[in-house]
Amino acid sequence: MDPSYSPLTLPQNLQRVRTALLGENSDTAYRNVMLKTLMTVLHSTEFASYVAALDPRITYLDHQSIAALHSNSVVLPQGFTISTGTVVGTPICNVTNPRMEWLWHVTVVSHESPFTVNVRWEQGRKEQNFTVGFTAGLSEFIPLIGQPGLFLQVTNTMLQGDQWSVSLLALPTIELSDTVAALEKCGPAAIEQLFTPRTAPRTDFEKLWKDHPYLNYKLSGLLLALIYRLEELRISG
Numbered sequence: 001m002d003p004s005y006s007p008l009t010l011p012q013n014l015q016r017v018r019t020a021l022l023g024e025n026s027d028t029a030y031r032n033v034m035l036k037t038l039m040t041v042l043h044s045t046e047f048a049s050y051v052a053a054l055d056p057r058i059t060y061l062d063h064q065s066i067a068a069l070h071s072n073s074v075v076l077p078q079g080f081t082i083s084t085g086t087v088v089g090t091p092i093c094n095v096t097n098p099r100m101e102w103l104w105h106v107t108v109v110s111h112e113s114p115f116t117v118n119v120r121w122e123q124g125r126k127e128q129n130f131t132v133g134f135t136a137g138l139s140e141f142i143p144l145i146g147q148p149g150l151f152l153q154v155t156n157t158m159l160q161g162d163q164w165s166v167s168l169l170a171l172p173t174i175e176l177s178d179t180v181a182a183l184e185k186c187g188p189a190a191i192e193q194l195f196t197p198r199t200a201p202r203t204d205f206e207k208l209w210k211d212h213p214y215l216n217y218k219l220s221g222l223l224l225a226l227i228y229r230l231e232e233l234r235i236s237g
Contacts, residue, residue, distance in 0.1 A: 008233055013190040017226060020182040023098025027123070030098045030172060037174050042223055044216050047208070050201060050224050054231050071171045075152065078105075078163040082156070088141060089150040091170035095178050097147075099123070102168040104144050106152055111160040119152075121145040132158075144168075176215040183222060194225040202228065 010018060021038065022031045042051050052058070073087035085106075093100055103122040109129065110116035120127040124146050132140050134157065141151035144166065152166055183191070195206040201224070208221025 008230065010233075013186075013193055014226075014229065014233075016186045016190045017183065017194070020186050021179065023095055026098035027101055029100035029169075030093065033100065033172055034098075034174065038219075038223060041176070041216050041219050045220050047204075047217075047220055047224065051227070054227070071169060073166065073168045076165045076167075078165055079161070081159075081162040081164065083154050083158060083162060084156075085152050085154045085164050085166070087144070087150065087166060087168065088153050089147075091147055091150055091168055093170035093172040094174070095182055098172070099146075100170050100172065102144075102147065102166075102170065104152075104166040106142060106164045106166060108158045108160055108162040111158055115139075115158045117142055117158070119143065119145055134158075176219055180215060180219060191222070194222065194229050 022034050026034075039051075042048060071091055071093075073091075075085040075087060077084060091102075101123070105120045105122065107118045107120075108115055109118050114131045114133040116129055117132055118127055118129050119142060121144070126145050128143075128145055130142055132142055132154075134140070137156055139154040139158070141153055144150045144152060147168070147170075150168075152164065154164070191209075195202045195209075198206070205221040205225040205228075208217050209219075209225070210221075212218045212221065
């Protein structure tokens with residue numbers, strides 16, 4: 001990377017468009033997968049030549065990457081903890097919860113039945129205590145903060161100080177219709193400035209966005225307009 005590189009500071013309207021595309025407070029993994037999805041959309045139509053018109057170099061992956069993986073979770077007992085655990089439920093990763101990589105630490109803070117456990121979500125810097133009972137050698141579901149409907153279940157029993165590290169890779173569910181809907185919520189001012197001034201090729205991009213019935217063409221129009229606008233900002237400094 002050029003040592004003189006510095007990221008562009010985006011105007012507020014462009015920042016709103018970026019957030020609609022890549023998520024608010026998203027992590028790097030989510031943004032990379034979303035970018036791969038968006039570039040696949042751009043290369044799916046005959047307008048793909050506009051992508052390389054500004055710079056013919058292709059510097060992003062055109063083969064399988066993290067986007068081809070499956071969601072998975074790992075529960076590791078820490079220290080002298082002997083009880084094992086399992087993640088129960090289905091992770092949520094989408095435009096409203098744009099995070100793929102998760103890490104929690106779960107600690108038994110009281111072994112008086114019912115047990116009290118502390119759940120700390122590392123990336124979100126949040127923690128909460130929960131009361132947990134045991135039935136037939138299985139704990140009640142312990143909520144994993146930030147992931148509604150996802151829980152840790154511990155086997156056998158719990159001792160004071162027992163701790164588990166819970167890591168999760170949640171692959172996103174990406175629907176182009178959701179992305180288009182998020183963009184439309186940016187408001188007319190944010191969208192219209194992408195197509196101004198109304199000269200070629202922006203007029204072609206605008207027709208795709210406003211008039212084309214197929215989502216990949218529609219989204220390509222807006223993405224191309226965004227690329228050209230960002231290139232103008234880059235050149236102007």
